[in-house]
Amino acid sequence: MFGLRPAAAAESSVLELGCGDGGNLLSLAQALPGARFVGIDAAGTAVERGNRLAREGGLGNVELLCMDLEELPEGDQLGVAEGAGLGVAGGGFDYVLSHGVYSWIPPRVRVALLAGVRRHLAPMGVAYVSYNAYPGSYLRDMARDVLGYHVRDISDPERKLRAAQELMQTIVAIEEPSPYAQVLREHMGRMLRYTDALLFHDDLAEISTPFYFHEFVEHAEQHRLAFLSEANLFESQMREVPDSAERLMAGLPNDVVVREQYLDFFKNRMFRQTLLCHADAPICRELDDTQVEGFAVYSAARGGEQDGVFETPEGYTMTSSEPLVLAAMGALQEAWPRALSFGELLERGVAAMEGAAVDELAEGEVAEDEVPHELVRARLRVVLLEAYLAQIVMLQGCAPPLVNRAGERPRASPLARAQGAAGLPAVSSLLHANVRLEGELEQRVLALLDGERDRAGVLRELGAGGDAAEGEVSREKVSREELEAVLERFAGVGLLAADG
Ligand SMILES: C[S@@+](CC[C@H](N)C(=O)[O-])C[C@H]1O[C@@H](n2cnc3c(N)ncnc32)[C@H](O)[C@@H]1O
Secondary structure, three states: OOOOOOOOHHHOEEEEEOOOOOHHHHHHHHHOOOOEEEEEEOOHHHHHHHHHHHHHOOOOOEEEEEOOHHHOOOOOOOOOOOOOOOOOOOOOEEEEEEOOOHHHOOHHHHHHHHHHHHHHEEEEEEEEEEEEEOOOHHHHHHHHHHHHHHOOOOOOHHHHHHHHHHHHHHHHHOOOOOHHHHHHHHHHHHHOOOOHHHHHHHHOOOOOOOEOHHHHHHHHHHOOEEEEEEOOHHHHOOOOOOHHHHHHHHOOOOOHHHHHHHHHHHHOOOEEEEEEEEOOOOOOOOOOHHHHHHOEEEOOOEEOOOOOEEEOOOOOEEEOOOHHHHHHHHHHHHHOOOOEEHHHHHHHHHHHHOOOOHHHOOOOOOOOOOOHHHHHHHHHHHHHHHHHHOOOOEEEOOOOOEOOOOOOOOEEOHHHHHHHHOOOOEEEOOOOOEEEOOHHHHHHHHHHOEOOOOHHHHHHHHHHOOOOOOOOOOOOOOOHHHHHHHHHHHHHOOOEEOOO
16 A cells, blocks of 8 residues: 555445445445445435345444435544444544545535545545546547437436437447547447446436546645555556657656556546545555565466466466466466465465476575575565556455355355345355346355255255255256356355355
């Protein structure tokens, strides 16, 4: 965190401003049972829905409050229910989050939001605010204006959505050769893949105000908040750019805000997830690889066996023939979606280096009395930091409490079960991602994974009958193989909870 030492996530206090129905907070609360979460939103029904799900999901560490951002209390105390154990004893919250709100509220409320961040953020705390950014959002504005005109007389949300989608389908199908038409066509093609909720709230909303990054930072500075970093460090890098871009950057003032602004020009960025801290916090932007040792590491990257190329599902790649890298990435691949500690990776790395030329790790000759273990350790830190910056591995303060294989009595997280029972199409994984349930069987299996039943018990409940002993499941019923396939998928997406 660039010189700041905010509280460890596992024991932190978190406030979310504009939390909606708690989709984000509830998911965090299940993964971090020792942390405390408070959410604020003006939408009463969403708050009620979220609190109900939290109760049904057995989450005692999260509470949503129905409150307008303009009514945030003056002091640093929030009226969290007595006895809920969620109140923060002065000093503010370690993390204050606001996602998908800043660009969608009037100027007055934006001021209240940043003032609230300032007031409720602990001295070493970190705030996260996301917003639509220029110049990329001019594309959004273009589509918004077109759609806004088309649906101007429609008030029913459902009809509005359908009319907007119909117009976009029409525009996308017109093969007008002009490059200007093509830009709009491509953007609307992407928008047609949005969920209804995203299209309605982001692009058909009455207010949607993008900002240049430097404007947002100026707003923050008016509240004595400073730019700390982009939430994803990958976004603050230039990779494989031409020399001209390097030269241009080298000629810019040594000011992080200016440099980030130019990155937005280079990338035509349309959305930002910016981290802020108090203006007087001790920021130091040197990356220190020794910090890596404190993180749990996980990676969805696959491959490597033949060619040393590892690729994530999003298409980020890393190539290496170094035994240490191959060993660490192999261990992470086996463990997915479980995280490994630095120590576990080091052990694998040291084993892989046995017999390998240790002096490859050192820049010069290796002295006789030097401990290879320490060399491996130092190299592993650098490798993991590089892999993190390349989006190949994730670093997390605390390993997600999940298992990568279904045990004898598999248990899905209570929140996911409550979400499934409430009929939500997607449930929260322990990797803090939404997982869409594929078909009725997955819904039914999820409901039964309470950690009490073994496979035979689950099959019985699924209607396989009392004869569900090993190998005895009749054809027309759910087979053991089908159940096994569902369990494997659930394990792979982080839906199966570790015991305890
Ligand atoms: C687009 S939603 C984002 C919700 C959530 N953060 C998410 O990412 O799913 C914006 C939220 O801001 C809330 N909101 C808008 N104006 C508000 C205000 N003045 N006070 C409190 N909440 C407000 C809305 O009710 C809505 O839940």
